[in-house]
Amino acid sequence: xxxxRASCLKGKGVTKIFGFGDKKTVAVNNVDFDFREGEIVSIVxxxxxxxxxxxxxxxxxxxxxxxxxxxxGQPRDISTGQKRREYWKGIQAxxxxxxxxxxxxNKIDSVLLDCINMRGGKSLPYEKKFEMMREACSFVNLEFxxxxxxxxxxxxxxxxxxxxxxRIFLLKPKILLADEPTSMIDACSRATILDMxxxxxxxxxxxxxxxxxxxxxxxxxSDSVYIMEHGKFVEHGxxxxxxLHPKAAYTQRLINDVPKIYxxxxxxxV
Ligand SMILES: Nc1ncnc2c1ncn2[C@@H]1O[C@H](COP(=O)(O)OP(=O)(O)OP(=O)(O)O)[C@@H](O)[C@H]1O
Ligand SMILES: [Mg+2]
Numbered sequence: 106x107x108x109x110r111a112s113c114l115k116g117k118g119v120t121k122i123f124g125f126g127d128k129k130t131v132a133v134n135n136v137d138f139d140f141r142e143g144e145i146v147s148i149v150x151x152x153x154x155x156x157x158x159x160x161x162x163x164x165x166x167x168x169x170x171x172x173x174x175x176x177x178g179q180p181r182d183i184s185t186g187q188k189r190r191e192y193w194k195g196i197q198a199x200x201x202x203x204x205x206x207x208x209x210x211n212k213i214d215s216v217l218l219d220c221i222n223m224r225g226g227k228s229l230p231y232e233k234k235f236e237m238m239r240e241a242c243s244f245v246n247l248e249f250x251x252x253x254x255x256x257x258x259x260x261x262x263x264x265x266x267x268x269x270x271x272r273i274f275l276l277k278p279k280i281l282l283a284d285e286p287t288s289m290i291d292a293c294s295r296a297t298i299l300d301m302x303x304x305x306x307x308x309x310x311x312x313x314x315x316x317x318x319x320x321x322x323x324x325x326x327s328d329s330v331y332i333m334e335h336g337k338f339v340e341h342g343x344x345x346x347x348x349l350h351p352k353a354a355y356t357q358r359l360i361n362d363v364p365k366i367y368x369x370x371x372x373x374x375v
Contacts, residue, residue, distance in 0.1 A: 147323035150333030
């Protein structure tokens with residue numbers, strides 16, 4: 106992580122409160138952040154710490170109760186449908202459940218064609234579009250010719266995850282938000298997905314915000330980490346610094362929990 110990279114997404118005092126009175130939940134509580142261009146940032150915290158709520162605010166899917174979000178140095182304006190669509194050219198997401206990301210009645214080639222059209226390629230000749238789709242599939246080790254007539258539900262979980270990344274390759278957003286994208290797949294597919302995210306950053310200089318409860322995964326993939334507890338960032342900095350020399354007790358606990366899980370697992374298999 107180098108601090109002279111331009112700011113891509115910045116937040117000041119970002120807060121989300123759900124409900125009122127007795128039923129009030131402060132899901133995200135006055136957080137500051139600054140994600141830089143081409144950086145892989147992990148947001149790490151336990152279940153219920155506010156990670157998904159924060160990512161929904163970053164995507165503009167839910168309102169910010171208090172605070173400000175700046176996109177590429179400018180206050181973000183998503184006050185109209187058109188401005189929101191413009192913003193979404195710059196920020197895209199992949200989610201935990203790939204099934205929720207597709208319209209199941211659209212064949213795979215039309216899923217990919219939509220991405221090309223969204224990037225202004227509607228009037229390109231079909232051969233050019235074909236080549237772009239082929240390239241996007243090969244980026245994620247899928248064979249486009251074998252997929253053209255299939256529906257997303259005819260793919261395996263791992264293939265569907267890779268198709269999501271092929272869409273991102275075509276859309277080329279400035280920022281990719283990945284909320285636990287590897288939680289539903291096996292270890293081998295997980296490693297492939299992580300390597301593809303690294304490749305997106307290396308080849309397209311995408312900023313990747315990786316949301317996870319797994320601090321080991323965060324260490325593997327990220328330049329910087331933000332540790333989230335009960336809606337607040339308790340610590341942030343370079344991944345090595347925070348994870349190898351944690352200052353907050355909560356970070357320490359997350360790290361200590363990692364070997365414990367494996368110890369318990371080992372015992373149970375004896
Ligand atoms: N729409 C909502 N209405 C009310 N409370 C909500 C809503 N969405 C989330 N919350 C609450 O906000 C808190 C943070 O939830 P969030 O989904 O952001 O956690 P998370 O860190 O993503 O958890 P997980 O790791 O389990 O996905 C929780 O207490 C949750 O119950
Ligand atoms: Mg979540």
